[in-house]
Amino acid sequence: MRCQEYGYGLGRPEGIFVLRYQSEGPLEFGAIARQDFLHQLYWSPDGALSALHGGDARFLGPGEAFWAQRAVSHEVRAADRQTVYRICLRQVPPGLAELRAGPVVVSVETGRLIRDLARSGVTEADALADRARIMAALAPYSPAGRDSGDGPAPGAPASGHGSGHxxxxxxxxxxxxxxxxxxxxxxxxxxxxxxxxxxxFQREFGMPYTRWRTRLRLSAARALLGTEPVTRIARRVGYASPSAFVAAFAKEYGQTPARYTRSGAGGGRS
Incomplete structure (x- = not known):
């Protein structure tokens, strides 16, 4: 696993610490206690995340991240060969003051700002200005929220020419x-x-609905492999039987889930 760290204004309330993870194997994050930065935001631009909080397990959808205030127990999982950003903060974004843990909206612009913070050569002044914009933009996910701010679905960049349906x-x-x-x-x-x-669907994701749904289901399944029985994973991601899930997985990735877990990718835990 490769982890790059970028800190700006460390030790001050308005500071921000960004960790960028890339791994050949699955990633799993637990409730991490840090002395300086306590609130955490997890976001992946290129894959699905599964999050567990208070016994409630859910997958994060397009243009979303998982937010957890300090001292809130949580687990976040990502599949192998996936990029995950973990943003650590001392302050709670104004829009998330009432949210202890859960999904939040990450617009295309907010995602760009997060990526910009995780690169070399950024001055502290520019980074803290970007951090202020990120803090102002973050808001809880709402099923009734607007579609226009959403980013693309995991693994399939949007073209920007669709109707939003x-x-x-x-x-x-x-x-x-x-x-x-x-x-x-x-x-x-x-x-x-x-x-x-x-x-x-063809305009937004470059593929028909059924193909997109299959890729989503298998991406979500990869984030759970090694943590739950295959029978349960199959049911959680929408397959009528474990055998149907195994067949679809093998067709997509060239090996069964069991072999994939053994070979793959013995991932990282943070």
Missing amino acids: ALRVARALAHDPSDARELAAWAAQLHISAKTLQRD
Whole structure:
């Protein structure tokens, strides 16, 4: 596992500490106690995250991060070959004052600012200015929230030319990959035709709905492998049987989940 650290204004309330993880194996983060920075935000630009807090397990959808205030027990998991940013803060963003732990919205611009902080050559003044913009923009995720600020779904950058319908469906599915609704059912709920929704998926993600859903389910499953039985993972990500899950996984990654876990990637824990 490779971890890069970037600190700005350390030791001051307005400071920020950013850790950028890249690993060949799965990543798992627990409730980490630090003496200086206590509140934490986890965000991945290129894959799904699963988060556990208070017995509530959920997947994070497009344009989202997981927020945990200090002393709040939590676990966050990511799949192998995935980038994860962990942002540590002394202060709570104004929009998250009432949220002890849970998903928050990360807009395209906020994601860019986070990535900019995790690179060399950034002056402290510029970094703290970016930190202020990040703090002001963070807000709890709401199912009724706007779609326009969302980033792309895990593993599939959006083109920016869609109507937003595909993003609404993608966000809902990322929260619950086991949702069995087909394209026509989603289209009916959105009061559009199935053809229109399929076209929007193709524009946003470069692939049809069924292909995108399969990739989402398997990405979510990879974040859980090695932590739960395959039978439970299969059910949580929407497969009717373990055998169907194993077959889909092997087709996508060229090996069974068991072999993948043994070979892969014996990941990192932080």
